[in-house]
Amino acid sequence: MAIQILSSEVAAKIAAGEVVERPANVVKELLENSLDAGADEIRVEVREGGRRLLRVIDNGCGIPAEELPLAFARHATSKLRSVDDLNHIVTFGFRGEALYSIAAVSQVTLTSRPADQPFAASVRVEGGALQSTKRAAAPVGTTVSVENLFFNVPARQKFLRAAATEAGHIAAIVQRYALAHPEKRFSFINDGRLVFQSTGSGDLFDVLLLIYGRENAVQMVSLTGSPLRSGAGLEDLARDVDFRADAPLSTPETFDRSAVRVSGYVSLPSLTRANRSAIDLFVNRRYVEDRSLTHAVVQAYHTLLPVGRFPMAAIFVEIDPGQVDVNVHPQKTQVRFVDERRVFAAVQKAVRRAVVSAAPIPELGVDEEGRLQPTDETPSIWPDGWASRRAAMLAAGEQAPLDLAPPPPRSTGVLPSYLSPQERGQPARPASLSGSSAPALRSELPKLPPLRVVGQIGATYIVAEGPEGLFLIDQHAAHERILYEQYMMQRAGEHGEVAKQHLLEPLTLHVGARLTGLVAAHLETLQRIGFEIEPFGGDAFLVRAAPAVLAGEDPMRVLEEIVAALGERRNLVDETVEATLVKMVCKRAAVKAGQLLSDLEMQELVRQLERCQSPRTCPHGRPTMIQLSASELEKAFGRI
Incomplete structure (x- = not known):
């Protein structure tokens, strides 16, 4: 032709x-x-x-x-x-x-x-x-x-x-x-028929109310640290991000080329959706569809949301127009950044800081028939000033400095005793992340309200009393969170190694021909999380050591689950392989539902949970505790 x-x-x-x-x-x-x-x-x-x-x-x-x-x-x-x-x-x-x-x-x-x-x-x-x-x-x-x-x-x-x-x-x-x-x-x-009409008042809260409804809008928090309320519009954000509703898009002459300004609102972990469609991204107030920035938002909720649940967000990124290319596709919804990593980090850190500092403990109420149910609005239980200190500590990323000591060998009890340097009679040592020293004593960290352990229900839930009422703590989820953060802090410590338990005799692990290459490719990751494993010919690997937290557990069973997860690529899409494997180890090592705990063991678990960076959820995003306030108890007993 x-x-x-x-x-x-x-x-x-x-x-x-x-x-x-x-x-x-x-x-x-x-x-x-x-x-x-x-x-x-x-x-x-x-x-x-x-x-x-x-x-x-x-x-x-x-x-x-x-x-x-x-x-x-x-x-x-x-x-x-x-x-x-x-x-x-x-x-x-x-x-x-x-x-x-x-x-x-x-x-x-x-x-x-x-x-x-x-x-x-x-x-x-x-x-x-x-x-x-x-x-x-x-x-x-x-x-x-x-x-x-x-x-x-x-x-x-x-x-x-x-x-x-x-x-x-x-x-x-x-x-x-x-x-x-x-x-x-x-x-x-x-x-x-009039379906939607915004007020044009310049108040972003008005638009959020119209789109999401009041019940959802009040569960969203500002990325600039201000609580979401009527009257808190883009003019209020100008103090922190210089982003005003009546301001024109920045020009190269007025914009700081090194600045990446992030503002907007994101949902608390209690408000989720089944997919990412509720994450709206804007670059210089242009709506964009960017997988990298969406991934940054999802990653900011790491360990705070259940698998398969995603947040709601309206996020505004303002950047020098010369640092972003919008001439990528005829529909102009795709963009490219000159420094994509810098923008990714700015979004992730802003969202993580806002969510972790504002996420409350789920609270239960009592309906007219005396049945427990979640309340519509859960107040924050953090004392004044703690949220801002927590946000400042998390400004560097997901893991704020903690002063958790490496776990010693297991005691005869169910829970090991993790003592602070002061409790061991040793001077405190500042924690170090990425080579930078940052003093972070436990007394400086925001904690849960003072809790007094009352007992155990069904060998699964710890009952505790606090100033805000009654707390029910899931012992398995709480111990998972404790072990996970200790793991992460050991990895970020001076030596970057987790505690290991060497086996008296090496164990042989057979993975099958299909998975041999995959396991071999992840040997370094397995080493970092506490396993000493080496090729032994064919589809066999020799296991010489296992993480110390697995004392009393069958390390071969844990390794078999890890190999299966690697083969299925299960849950490895939105997080690193190492973090996923650590969560699997912690899940296996944590105390189980149905396991009786002594009073001392329950008190030790609660004390360790108080020192956690994110004590309200387990690494998989499930809540570790729920709260029944004193007023709801009085209502249930007809005292008010």
């Missing part, structure tokens, strides 16, 4: 397919045009999910009458002048393909009026062909009506979902831009 140049009609439809896949893409492009035009009130109307009609109305600066036909030309834009402008893009649009692509697959009517023009002008384009231009009566601003989307591309229509589904995608787009611009008023009308 001879080489030939495609016709302009075919080329237009191909280009449109890259920009416009569904009605929501049209809304996104038109919303961004309205925002670039300086509009502070934007109205979106759709019928039949946007397939029949999609209209966007704004009060922006408008387009002069003589430029209306040019607006539909390919690569026509008012936002770029030279190739150098691509290095610091500060507008949402810049490619000059949106209106051209939309008009190629629909019937578009654009009516616009600048403030200095006494009348409006209207132009109609069908299938990419200009039909008419005339005067019109309209207020200052622009109205774009898109009718019969994909009328000339039947194949694309077949891939559209039901009208309700497409309308849902459009609503999500409008809500995301309302989050990014709380100072602007967005309205969404679906089939004549």
Whole structure:
């Protein structure tokens, strides 16, 4: 077949397919045009999910009458002048393909009026062909009506979902831009019914209430340390991140090139979703889809959420436009960072600091029939000042400095006794992480309220009394958390080694031919978590030592579970292999449900839990304790 140049009609439809896949893409492009035009009130109307009609109305600066036909030309834009402008893009649009692509697959009517023009002008384009231009009566601003989307591309229509589904995608787009611009008023009308309308007050809390509902919004915390409340909008964040709702996007002349500013709100561990769809990311107030930043948010909840649960978040990253490339994909939802690791670390640390410092202990209430149930709002039990100190200590990352001593050999009891340097009569030694000394005595760490052990229920739960009421502690989950943090601190200590127990006689582990190479590739990781294991020919490995915490346990059974997990790649997607294996060891070594503990053992477990960095959840994200307040007890007994 001879080489030939495609016709302009075919080329237009191909280009449109890259920009416009569904009605929501049209809304996104038109919303961004309205925002670039300086509009502070934007109205979106759709019928039949946007397939029949999609209209966007704004009060922006408008387009002069003589430029209306040019607006539909390919690569026509008012936002770029030279190739150098691509290095610091500060507008949402810049490619000059949106209106051209939309008009190629629909019937578009654009009516616009600048403030200095006494009348409006209207132009109609069908299938990419200009039909008419005339005067019109309209207020200052622009109205774009898109009718019969994909009328000339039947194949694309077949891939559209039901009208309700497409309308849902459009609503999500409008809500995301309302989050990014709380100072602007967005309205969404679906089939004549007002579905969403933001206040335009500049208060981010107002938008969160509308999108998530009050019950969910009050369970979200600020990344800048301020509690989420009515009146705490982006202006309040300006004190810490210089990010104001009424401020324009930073320019290269005003932005600190070394700064990565992170703000926004994330949910407490008590508020989760089954997937990552509730994590909204914005870079310079542009909505983006970035797997790396999403992973940073999820990783910040490490050991705080159950497997398969994900947080809700609205996170804003502001960075020098010259340090981010938005010209990656025609839909402009993907970006590349010059220093991706720096941005990843900034997001992860900001989220981790906020969540760990604000996450409360789950509290139980009593309903009218005397049954236990979670309360709607769980107050924080941390004394004043402890949350801020905790946040400051966690600023360096997930693991704050702790002064936990390496575990000695197991005693005859169920729980080993971990004594502080002061308790052993030795001077305190500052903990060291990554070679930097940071004094961190236990007395400086935020702890649980003082707890007095009362007893044990069902050989599974420890009953304790505190100033805030009654606490039920899951002994297995609590001991898992204790062992996990001791493991991590030993790994981060001066020698970077965990305590090992050498075996009297080496054990032989057979893993099968399929897993031999995989186990061999992870030998170094197994060494770091306390196993001494070496190849022994074929599919066999020789085990010479096991972690000391497994004293009394069968190390071969633990190794078999580890090998199985490596083979299935189970739970190894959102965290490091080493952290996953450590959790498996701790789960096996922790006291079990159904195991009777003496009073001294229960007191020792609670004392060790108080010294943990994150005592409220086990490494797998399950709660270690629940609380029944004194007032709820009085209510249950009819005293109030």
